[in-house]
Amino acid sequence: MSIHSINGCIGCEECIKSCPTDVIRLDPKTKKAVIKYVADCQICHLCRLYCPVDAIIIAPEKTIPVIVSWG
Secondary structure (H helix, E strand, O other): OOOEEEOOOOOOOHHHHHOOOOOEEEOOOOOOEEEOOHHHOOOOOHHHHHOOOOOEEEOHHHOOOOOOOOO
């Protein structure tokens, strides 16, 4: 299973703009986002958080549990 899947992309480019490692690109043919450099993804969840249509899914085995600081 891949790190991400992008289904239902509307081509708004918010995920591309939010990605700090520049792994997401706009496919020139479909005008939709694609994960171009999967190995370089830091799984920061910014692409998923900024997507207005919840089109990005991060595979459960690749998610990092939220760590809460107590102090």
